[in-house]
Amino acid sequence: MGLIVQKFGGTSVGSVEKIRNAASRTAEELKNGNNVVVVVSAMGKTTDHLVDMANDITKSPSKREMDMLLTTGEQITIALYSLALAQIGIEAVSFTGWQAGIKTEAIHGNARIIDIDTDRISNELESGKVVIVAGFQGVTDDGEITTLGRGGSDTTAVALAAALKADKCDIYTDVTGVFTTDPRFVKSARKLLSVSYDEMLELANLGAGVLHPRAVEFAKNYGLPLEVRSSMEKERGTIIEEENEMEQNLIVRGVAFEDQITRVSVLGVSTSLKGLSTIFTTLAQNHINVDIIVQSRTEAGTANISFSIKSNDLPETLDVLERNKESLNYQSVESETGLAKVSIVGSGMVSNPGVAAKMFEVLEGNGIQVKMVSTSEIKVSTVVNEKQMVHAVESLHEAFELYSGAVKAN
């Protein structure tokens, strides 16, 4: 008899009908002889509706009161979920974040879990009940209600699974698993049976944020197996775990991509050490996320620094650079919009130095110019023209034999 944590996201509990369906997945797990803890998000549009009301009142709502407001969303779902289980004869009890003992740091809007006091949940599990916990929320030592920020319910589920020493954490969502690339763009995309934690982290932007990176990191730290699976389709999903036997021979596991990327180049930067770090410190202080960074020296002894950002951060980025021109000590700024990032991900890559070369070869052979490159042990990212993004993804998906029915070898 094991313990399974099931997490259902907002679309999987978006209506009374869907809550009933999710409850039937809990019933199945009980029939398998397991104890079950369920973590749920707010129902579909509930959060949007609450945010709209707050915005009607003020343009700058306090984070504390937004936490107070938004945590009602999951509280509604846990109560309805518990009623749905009772209706099919399953004893259940619902807990808010504070009732479930989820202690966080004293930060509103984006708190981290610091401890989970599992006594209350364990007692209810021992008495044979299903325990339903409100995701995304916790409480500080002072009794303040907090939220965990984006992907918070995933984090709640994984943290609870770790604290309760669960055998597995199942993330139910509106896709059937993690794919080699986004099936909405590439028809031959194939569902992966398993990926490693690190690969999942790199693939996190596939499939419309199917699993939050923070939750993956947490699971990795505790060696907790995750499964991403569909709340509607009864088929096996994708297992995320350290050991990755079934597909371990695959060098490249998937192709990730992201559009609306802009390259910004800061030219003629003084190469004093301080000058270089100051650019990125300044951008970070202004909450601009920088992704790929490339640096080159000029003959004049200065440096040209290029980096990629999301296109909608461009006006703010240019403004920050302009306002700090003196302290940053550069000559000029250039930018290029209409770009996209295309990456290949796979933990086998680290021992195969030819992978990046093959990637460039494939892109060049398809007439796709590579404008920036960044590599890590399990990923090679390139920046290309946005109009060529899907073509690049398809070419790489095929060249690395990720399509359905491809021979698993290399």
Added chain:
Amino acid sequence: MGLIVQKFGGTSVGSVEKIRNAASRTAEELKNGNNVVVVVSAMGKTTDHLVDMANDITKSPSKREMDMLLTTGEQITIALYSLALAQIGIEAVSFTGWQAGIKTEAIHGNARIIDIDTDRISNELESGKVVIVAGFQGVTDDGEITTLGRGGSDTTAVALAAALKADKCDIYTDVTGVFTTDPRFVKSARKLLSVSYDEMLELANLGAGVLHPRAVEFAKNYGLPLEVRSSMEKERGTIIEEENEMEQNLIVRGVAFEDQITRVSVLGVSTSLKGLSTIFTTLAQNHINVDIIVQSRTEAGTANISFSIKSNDLPETLDVLERNKESLNYQSVESETGLAKVSIVGSGMVSNPGVAAKMFEVLEGNGIQVKMVSTSEIKVSTVVNEKQMVHAVESLHEAFELYSGAVKAN
């Protein structure tokens, strides 16, 4: 510098616009130099919407999970109210029932407050903040979320005012005060400037439940002055307090009434002591509220017992009597529907024995037959034909000179 507790009901916070308006009433009280604690209900239709979703799932929801579900309603309001205050430059902090230290007995759906730990609220008041508390809800020693049942937010406000030793508790609602009778039926109805706690208890069914009897009793026990006033109109409301100087000469304070009353008569009841009490014990066990009771003896040595109930309880009442015919030991049951209760209320009545007689005289003079009578120290109730109810109310309202401009004397 005093402390005022303000309570706003569901219609007074039924939209973002109305929350803004209510917040302006809090601002006024601050300008008067007072500290303010605000107690709010769920926004207008929120509770209905939540109940509908629960009913879609199950016909017999557990009370615990309904408490979990419904308490989100007030939590939404407190957050929005706090944002509305911040928007007009007022520092505020919102608390759920458990955060406000409102401890209740371990009963779901209808818990009573057993203690209020006011430390957290007091600390925030001392730091100059307005404290906004979710009405209707509390927490047990075991950390279970409870609700206080009907009129719960009134009770929260009065209990908090008592615990915090507030100077006054203002109940903001959609009427401008307590009236001599329902102004929707009798045009000459007049707003009372003050009534005593006991009178208010008897008048509680006037003005569509303007103030819950439980809250009035609580206020009476602590000698806490209440004011019922409009959240929209800026005029003085009705003060409820023990001393009642301004209108103390009035014998009759108001005329209360209620339609859809049924008389049930149980005929030929054995007059053994046990037999008599058993009827009402049995009805109470079946949650049937009995109001007026009249008993008479027959020549045969048995008794005829008549009582009034709400008409929609009739089928259940007849069923209970039928099922227990043997143990109750009676001969037959009669019932008459289409009746109404009309009462005159006033604490001056106790020292004026002629008041009841005058009431009957007025009704008879207007061709209205009195079918049942019940008296208390401050009230005389009669049961009349439902079709004559408004006529009876108008006649009494005029005869006891309750109309606007009447001379206050007797």
